[in-house]
Amino acid sequence: MTSAAELQPDIREHLQHLQVERRLAPRTLQLYTDAFERLQRLASAAPAVAxxxxxxxxxxxxxxxLHGEGLAPRSIALILSAWRGLYRWWGREGLVAANPVDGVRAPKAPKPLPKALSVDDAVALADATADSSDGSSPALSARDQCMVELLYGCGLRVGELVALDLGAGAAAAGWIDLADASAHVLGKGSKRRSVPVGAPALKAVRDWLALRPGIAAPGETALFVSQRGTRLTASQVRSRLKRRAIAAGLPTHVHPHMLRHSFASHLLQSSGDLRAVQELLGHANITTTQVYTQLDFGHLSKVYDAAHPRARKR
Incomplete structure (x- = not known):
């Protein structure tokens, strides 16, 4: 851990300013101290620069x-922020003519890959029975299974799911057409799209519709309703999905968007048709969909590592 005493006097004066005038927390001050130590060390290395x-x-x-030393982009961004503040302070004091850190940016942090369930885990989640300890009735169990089938089988966003109504209409944001085996939803940017609904999902919708009248409030148009009979919220869907994943014995936390990722990843693994997956997801730009090609490669790498005689054993 760097000590402020190791820094040159004008930097120590700046730290004092941050502590007294800006009232930075001790942990933040230590981070700034470490950042200034790095700056001082780099500047003193040959060829040295004042x-x-x-x-x-x-x-x-x-x-x-710093990047070559293995520092993460987020850490470098914090260090640059500290350096930028130091030179800005020196500028106000008339000690430098311009801030040399302005315009210097940290390397871009890689975007984390979306997490997807395995096919077996996705099927287990869809087939899970309700845990009787949570007070689920047969109707709520049928509703939850229907939600899982549509999230995973159609790649719907949770907002699109809860916006589904019983039927088409001028005010309907989305609906399921049982005769046409399709779901019609209003996605991001108020863009409508239609996706096919598979046989298991159609059965789940019919099973839920048969039990829905016993829960839904009079005049409620939402396809999915809560125990109170009103439209289900996104947070309620997340909570029910979490319970269902525990009941299914899944080893990971499951959220609605993970099922959308699973839909896209599994479809791409089977078909290899990136354009079709883009259309089904409702992505405006195919670069958004291309992340699933990386997921697919990751799946292939795992298969290779597990099965190929020449795979490197860890």
Missing amino acids: LRQAQPHHLRRWTAQ
Whole structure:
């Protein structure tokens, strides 16, 4: 851990300013101290540069060195923020003519891949029976199974799911056409799309519709309703899905969007048709859909590692 005493006097003065005037927390002050130690160390390495004479190209080189040392983009962004504040303070004091950190950016952090269930886990979730300890009635169990079938079988967003109504109409945001075996939803950007509904999902919808009148409030148009008879909310769907995943014995936390990811990943693994998956998901740009090609490659890598004689054993 870096001590402020190891820093040059004008940087220590800035830290004092941050502590007294800005009232930064001790943990934040320590992070800033570490950032300034790195700055001082990088500037003193050959060819040495006086900190107040540093130019943007120096800061870019030092940022690249931090990245080369293995620092994560988020950590580098925090360090640059501390450096930028130091030079800004020096500028107000008339000690530097310009801020050399302005325009210097941390490397982009890689976007985490969406998590998807395995096919076996997705099927287990759909086939799970309700845990009687949570007070689920047969109607609520049928409703929950229907929701899982539509989230996983159609790749719906949770907002699209809860917006489904009993039938088509001027005010309906979405509906299920049983005769045509299709779901019609209003997605992001108020864009409508239609997706096919498979046989298991159609059966689940019919089973739920047979029990829905015993729960729904009079005049309620929502396809999915709560115990109180009113339209189900997204948070309620998340809660019910979490319970169902526990009942199914799944080893991971399951949320509605994970089922959408699973739908896309499994469909791409089977078909290889990226354009079709884009259309079914309602993505405006295919680059959004391309993340699932990385998921697919990850699946293939796992199969290779587990089965191929030349795979590197960990």
